[in-house]
Amino acid sequence: MTEIDPARLEELAALLRERVGLHVRPDGLPGLRLALQARLEEAGAAAPDAASYLRLLGAPGGDEELRRLLPLVTVGKTGFFRDERQFEALAALLPGLLERPRRGGPPAALWSAGCATGEEPYSIAIAAAEAGARPGELELLATDLNPEAVAAAAGGRFDERRTRGLPLPLRERHLEPDGAGWRVGAPLRQLVTAIRTHNLAAAGYPLPAGGGWDVIFCRNVIIYFDTATTRRVLAQLLAALRPGGYLFLGYSESLFRLFDGFDLTEVAGAFLYRKPEGPARATVPERPTVPVPSSPPEVHRLPRAGPA
Numbered sequence: 001m002t003e004i005d006p007a008r009l010e011e012l013a014a015l016l017r018e019r020v021g022l023h024v025r026p027d028g029l030p031g032l033r034l035a036l037q038a039r040l041e042e043a044g045a046a047a048p049d050a051a052s053y054l055r056l057l058g059a060p061g062g063d064e065e066l067r068r069l070l071p072l073v074t075v076g077k078t079g080f081f082r083d084e085r086q087f088e089a090l091a092a093l094l095p096g097l098l099e100r101p102r103r104g105g106p107p108a109a110l111w112s113a114g115c116a117t118g119e120e121p122y123s124i125a126i127a128a129a130e131a132g133a134r135p136g137e138l139e140l141l142a143t144d145l146n147p148e149a150v151a152a153a154a155g156g157r158f159d160e161r162r163t164r165g166l167p168l169p170l171r172e173r174h175l176e177p178d179g180a181g182w183r184v185g186a187p188l189r190q191l192v193t194a195i196r197t198h199n200l201a202a203a204g205y206p207l208p209a210g211g212g213w214d215v216i217f218c219r220n221v222i223i224y225f226d227t228a229t230t231r232r233v234l235a236q237l238l239a240a241l242r243p244g245g246y247l248f249l250g251y252s253e254s255l256f257r258l259f260d261g262f263d264l265t266e267v268a269g270a271f272l273y274r275k276p277e278g279p280a281r282a283t284v285p286e287r288p289t290v291p292v293p294s295s296p297p298e299v300h301r302l303p304r305a306g307p308a
Contacts, residue, residue, distance in 0.1 A: 004033055008050035012036060015057060016073065019066065020145060021201020021233070023226040024073070035072035039065070071148040078116040080166040081123045083219070086248055089270035090124065090215065093246065094131035097214050101137040106210030108138050109242070113200060114221035115142035118153030119162065122184055124217065125191040126166075126174050135190045139208045143198035154195045156184035200233050201225065205240045212242030220250035227258070234259040238275055247273040 009032060013024040024032050040053055043065075047053035056065055081087050097108035108128070112121040121142035128138050144150050159181040163171055175182040198206065200221065207213070216237055222230045237247055238261045247262060249255075255262060255273060262273035 004036060004050045008054060009033055009036065011054055012050070012057075015054065017226065017229075020070070020199055021229045022073065022145075022224055023229065032073055035069060038072060039069055042068075067147050071146050078119045080119045080163060081126075082119070082165065083251060083270075085268070085270045086219075086272075087123065087127055089267040089272060090127050090248075091131065092268040093215065094128055094133070098128075098131060098133055098137055106139075106208070107136065108133070109208035109210055109213045110138070110140050110215045111206070111208075111213045111217070111240075112140070112142040113198070113216055113218040113237070115144045115149070115153055115195065116146070117149050117162075118142065118156060118184075118195070119158070119165075120217060120219070121153065121192060121195070122156070122174075122188065123166075125188050126170055128191055129174060129188060130170070133191060138191050138193075139210075140192050141206060141208070142192060142195040143206070145197065145199050147197050150195055150197050156189065158182050200236075201229055203236075205236050207240060210242070213240055213245055214242055215246050215248065216241060217248045219248055220253065222253055223250070231259055234261065238262065241275040243275055243277040245275045247275070249273065 009029055013029070013032060016022040016024060036050060036053065040047060040050070043053065043056070047056045056062060057069075094108070101107045110124055110128075112124060115121045121140060125138075125140055128140070142150075142153060144153070157178055158175075163175065163182050166175075171182065174185055174188045176185045177183075200218070218237060222233060225233060234255065241247065246265070246267070255264075261275075263276055265272050265274040
């Protein structure tokens with residue numbers, strides 16, 4: 001196995017941070033070393049050592065090699081209806097969101113930003129279908145940094161193990177048997193507008209036809225960013241939401257003392273971040289010049305919506 005100079009490993013971590021916003025923490029360096037060794041073995045004479053591999057990444061054709069490296073350093077742990085309480089909150093929001101297109105307004109707009117291999121956006125689509133969504137009433141975008149994960153999500157095929165989190169009645173209604181696994185059915189695919197790559201650390205976010213997203217799922221993604229990148233990403237997510245729109249984060253991700261642009265809101269027992277409907281307020285600066293409050297933010301509790 002190729003020996004790798006720790007300095008070259010630090011250079012690779014810095015390159016990933018600069019190019020895609022990925023923050024490799026010290027405890028992630030052993031995994032990065034394994035990923036680099038795997039790519040060196042594959043590259044062969046084109047990159048016989050870490051220094052030449054770094055030059056390859058910086059060359060005009062380096063983006064292609066970066067796409068091969070990313071699946072080895074990003075972990076897309078996911079599952080159908082992962083974090084059930086959050087999907088109960090989504091089910092509470094959907095009747096009100098779907099009422100708008102039925103009154104002649106723009107479609108309900110939802111974005112799975114960090115969709116991994118597709119379980120999350122298809123879970124969102126299933127929740128929308130169960131709420132009665134019809135084609136044209138929903139704009140659902142799924143994106144991920146990892147191109148291999150995006151390709152898997154677009155394929156829409158899952159083995160038996162990966163569908164365990166999906167209740168059997170829902171699986172039988174929305175998925176079709178496919179050999180030893182299951183494939184997303186055509187009616188459900190019609191509710192997913194697009195699945196494509198997107199780098200959340202880059203400037204410029206996709207927007208729906210109505211001008212802003214009603215709901216953005218960005219769960220277990222910002223944990224990969226450093227503080228400055230996280231604040232920039234959160235500011236862009238805030239700008240991409242429609243006033244009153246909701247941001248779903250992972251349970252281990254908190255904005256306390258990090259970003260002050262959202263209201264912390266409870267919906268059907270789940271804590272979500274909601275974009276204020278009034279004028280935008282200043283967010284926590286990267287280098288605070290005033291004391292940071294020591295008490296947690298106030299939680300706004302919304303009643304669970306009934307059926308439309």
